[in-house]
Amino acid sequence: MAMQEPASHDLVRKPDTRPTNPRFSSGPCAKIPTFELTQLSDAPLGRSHRAAVGKAKLHAAIEETRDILGIPADYRIGIVPASDTGAVEMAMWSLLGERPATMVAWESFGAGWVTDVVKQLKIDAEVKTADYGEIVDMAAVDYDTDVVFTWNGTTSGVRMPSGEAIPADRGGLTICDATSAAFAQDLPWDKLDVTTFSWQKVLGGEAAHGMLILSPRAVERLESYTPAWPLPKIFRLTKGGKLIEGIFKGETINTPSMLAVEDYLVALDWARSVGGLDGLKARADANAQAIWDFCDANDWIANLAADPATRSNTSVCLKFTDARITDGAGFAKAVAKRLEAEGVALDVGAYRDAPAGLRIWCGGTVETADIKAMLPWLAWAYEATLAEQSEAA
Ligand SMILES: Cc1ncc(COP(=O)(O)O)c(C=O)c1O
Numbered sequence: 001m002a003m004q005e006p007a008s009h010d011l012v013r014k015p016d017t018r019p020t021n022p023r024f025s026s027g028p029c030a031k032i033p034t035f036e037l038t039q040l041s042d043a044p045l046g047r048s049h050r051a052a053v054g055k056a057k058l059h060a061a062i063e064e065t066r067d068i069l070g071i072p073a074d075y076r077i078g079i080v081p082a083s084d085t086g087a088v089e090m091a092m093w094s095l096l097g098e099r100p101a102t103m104v105a106w107e108s109f110g111a112g113w114v115t116d117v118v119k120q121l122k123i124d125a126e127v128k129t130a131d132y133g134e135i136v137d138m139a140a141v142d143y144d145t146d147v148v149f150t151w152n153g154t155t156s157g158v159r160m161p162s163g164e165a166i167p168a169d170r171g172g173l174t175i176c177d178a179t180s181a182a183f184a185q186d187l188p189w190d191k192l193d194v195t196t197f198s199w200q201k202v203l204g205g206e207a208a209h210g211m212l213i214l215s216p217r218a219v220e221r222l223e224s225y226t227p228a229w230p231l232p233k234i235f236r237l238t239k240g241g242k243l244i245e246g247i248f249k250g251e252t253i254n255t256p257s258m259l260a261v262e263d264y265l266v267a268l269d270w271a272r273s274v275g276g277l278d279g280l281k282a283r284a285d286a287n288a289q290a291i292w293d294f295c296d297a298n299d300w301i302a303n304l305a306a307d308p309a310t311r312s313n314t315s316v317c318l319k320f321t322d323a324r325i326t327d328g329a330g331f332a333k334a335v336a337k338r339l340e341a342e343g344v345a346l347d348v349g350a351y352r353d354a355p356a357g358l359r360i361w362c363g364g365t366v367e368t369a370d371i372k373a374m375l376p377w378l379a380w381a382y383e384a385t386l387a388e389q390s391e392a393a
Helices: 053-068 083-095 108-120 218-223 247-251 258-273 276-297 329-342 368-391
Strands: 077-082 101-103 124-130 146-150 172-177 196-197 207-213 302-303 316-321 358-361
Touching: 053 077, 053 247, 053 258, 053 276, 077 083, 083 108, 083 172, 083 196, 083 207, 083 218, 101 108, 108 124, 108 146, 108 172, 207 218, 207 258, 218 358, 258 276, 276 302, 276 316, 276 368, 302 368, 329 358, 329 368, 358 368
Parallel strands: 101 124, 101 146, 146 172, 172 196
Antiparallel strands: 077 207, 196 207, 302 316, 316 358
């Protein structure tokens, strides 16, 4: 009986080593490298979050966040429901409408906030957008309007290079979704009136809760302006025209998960152990650099971010540039599937609305050794998929 020839894509040699942790998802992101469930044993489970023990944990989560991120003492930090989305929505619904807005988007999450403000809140807004890979000219924005933008576009891998374009003496508020930037990139607090992020992103925490950070100017707006629309209890930050200060001390609007709070506290402890914000930034930078070097060494793959100054060090988005690829979306999907099937890179397909390609999370909870061990597999998956494509042709 004649032996069947192996297909050429099966002959592409696999690398010898594998990443220890193949989790490169852009959210929920890899947990801290030291994570074990037993680390959560101090969670006050089955106790009221309003008991002294619960309140102390929530308060610690707020103040540890302030300390590690260098948030000014006069900024309020609240733990709010519904993850980053909850925090952004609360801010937009509570603050916008006092003056015109400028909605800025260069990828899909920013685009979601545009839809909310224009179609749901029906606010008079100028919409400024850029394609995936590009960024909006932030110096051309009118900062006497309220400006809503995303610091790091998670689905395009394009981030703000700095806050320089934002004037200190602006008339409007800046509302910044920083969920894939916080704990990996510098955030200029004096330029940000509202900043939001979730625990599930850069520190590999659990979903469910969002962080809402307010400048004194944002608080002033909350206390001097009442939106024309009704606000559900879950969004309400004021009572009788005054800020509900308790929210910013750990008296959450409704019941939080104390297990998720404990997990966040453990992640913050770990963040401190690797050098705090500087240590986390260096880890993300090293991870992203390993991928950028790989792109420089291979002419078939490139960063989606057009300008190197705007390349994200967390959600690194890549596109295949080999002219022999006939079906871009199918090719990228097949590569991601191969990597997943080998158990060497999980969840690395581009976001569903983004251009075809890959997205590899490089935040601080990912080990550089794992990125470096994964990249030869990416080369293998590319070659095998290309061979398969030519067999099918
Ligand atoms: C920029 C950005 N905004 C908002 C979200 C939504 O976050 P969550 O699901 O934590 O509400 C994400 C999630 O990936 C994001 O990347």
